Amino acid sequence: MYKKAIPFFLVCETPLHAGSGSDLGVIDLPIQRERHTTFPKIESSSLKGSLREAFESKPDLNKVDKIKIHLAFGYDEQEDDSEVIDHFEDEKQFQGALGFTDARLLLFPVKSMKGVFVWITCPKVLEQFRRDMSLDGIVLLDKGLKTLLDVVVPEVTSEKCLVSSDKVIVNPQEKSELGKKIVLEEYAFTAIQSEDYCENLAACFAEWLFPCVAKGESDLYAFWRKQLKNNLVILPNDDFSDFVNLSTEVITRTKIDNEKGTVKDGALFTEEYLPAESVLYSLALAGQIFHKNDKKAPFTEGQIIGEQDQSTFETRLVTEFFKSCLPPVVQIGGNATLGKGLVRTVK
Numbered sequence: 001m002y003k004k005a006i007p008f009f010l011v012c013e014t015p016l017h018a019g020s021g022s023d024l025g026v027i028d029l030p031i032q033r034e035r036h037t038t039f040p041k042i043e044s045s046s047l048k049g050s051l052r053e054a055f056e057s058k059p060d061l062n063k064v065d066k067i068k069i070h071l072a073f074g075y076d077e078q079e080d081d082s083e084v085i086d087h088f089e090d091e092k093q094f095q096g097a098l099g100f101t102d103a104r105l106l107l108f109p110v111k112s113m114k115g116v117f118v119w120i121t122c123p124k125v126l127e128q129f130r131r132d133m134s135l136d137g138i139v140l141l142d143k144g145l146k147t148l149l150d151v152v153v154p155e156v157t158s159e160k161c162l163v164s165s166d167k168v169i170v171n172p173q174e175k176s177e178l179g180k181k182i183v184l185e186e187y188a189f190t191a192i193q194s195e196d197y198c199e200n201l202a203a204c205f206a207e208w209l210f211p212c213v214a215k216g217e218s219d220l221y222a223f224w225r226k227q228l229k230n231n232l233v234i235l236p237n238d239d240f241s242d243f244v245n246l247s248t249e250v251i252t253r254t255k256i257d258n259e260k261g262t263v264k265d266g267a268l269f270t271e272e273y274l275p276a277e278s279v280l281y282s283l284a285l286a287g288q289i290f291h292k293n294d295k296k297a298p299f300t301e302g303q304i305i306g307e308q309d310q311s312t313f314e315t316r317l318v319t320e321f322f323k324s325c326l327p328p329v330v331q332i333g334g335n336a337t338l339g340k341g342l343v344r345t346v347k
Contacts, residue, residue: 002099002285003315005135006322009209009346010042010103010280010332015249015273016341018042018333027250028269034102039125039244040274042103042332047282048073051100054330063087064298071289071296072098072318088295097318099285104128107205107232107279108244113183115168118231119279120184122240126153126201132283145204154197156236162194164202167230169193182233185247189235202232209279209346249273273340286318287311323347 018041020032034041052073058065063083070076070084074096106129107119130149156162163182166172169191174180182191193199206228210221235243255267288311289296299317326345333341 002287003311004286004319006284006286006319006347007133007281008284008326009106010282011209011344011346012274012276012278012280012342013329013344014276014339014342016042016278016333016343017271017273017335018046018341026270027272029271031248031272031274034104037124038241040105040108040248040278042280042282044100044102044282047103047332048098048100050330050332051326052076054327055325058325058327067298068321071291071299072096072321091292091295095290097287097289097314098322099287101132101283101285103280103282104132105244105274105278106281108240108247109275109277110184110233110243110247112168112231114170115231117277118168118182118184118233119228119277120233120235120240120243122235122237123153123156124237125240126234129281132281135283145208148197148200148204151197154194154234156234158236158238159189160236161189161191161239162198162234163191164194164198164232165230166191166193168233184233184243187239189239194234198232198234199229201234202229205232205279211346247275249275271335284322286315286322288314289318 016031017029018032020030022028023030032041032043032046033039052069055069055073056066061069066081066084067087070088075088075092075094077092104125106125107121109117110120112118130153133146133149154162161182163169166180168182169180170183171179171181177192178190180191180193181188183189206225210224210228212221212225213219249272251271251273253269253271255264256262257264289299293300296314299321300314303313326347328345330343330345331341332343335341
């Protein structure tokens, strides 16, 4: 039983293809989507495998580090490290102390007539985010965001939207509030500036997703914080659904015949990507370490707190392990050799 949920964000630095296999539709290789909403997502199995690979790819891993990874993620049957094999001996069937939820879409980038592009979201996504963040065991580090999540998400009616600033409004000089417009792709919406919710939400997300650096260091995210504060849009659910289904990147790829130097017969295919600047979130679920005391000693260092408190003690150790070892950048999905799927993690 998992006792602690640790929220973390995934910010796509390059387009990401978490594939769902081949399809007979318009796109040959589509991305993973929720069945009931068709919103893009990353399956927890794909996410867990990518994170494990990132943990295992860290330089200078010692025996203790390797054993901790197996205890946290579960034993890898293909592991050929003799030190790890000798440690677990014949007791290799056990549940990992870390679990993961599907990575849900939170913010989606869309081309805008003003401001280059905006991040869009919708009440359904924000309500789901509120619900996920209110699960037992979650401790939000940002008090401002925690306070904001206690506020009910405003409803957005058809052909209207909430914007965080007037920077994306094409006619900001318009005096009538209902006359102000934004244009996303080729669609126009009535823009309502919401200082009491959308602006505050944008400010909280900007500070969390693009954190300030230590004093004296170059601030790489100053531009992006400002961009998110100014360019957040809350659309109606149906319009959001249309954009995340119709505005993903679809790339046509081919394979060249090495002998002829031309496109190989039947080698033309299309591939779908979640665009760069997309933002997703997931929950890492931490629990007790499922093994005998001598096998989990690399985590506990032999400490036995007591039957009642041992599980809480081990959960804290697993939580600290995940937070301290989560790499700042991981590769998720296919086409790694093409530079796809580079994702920045924010915890």
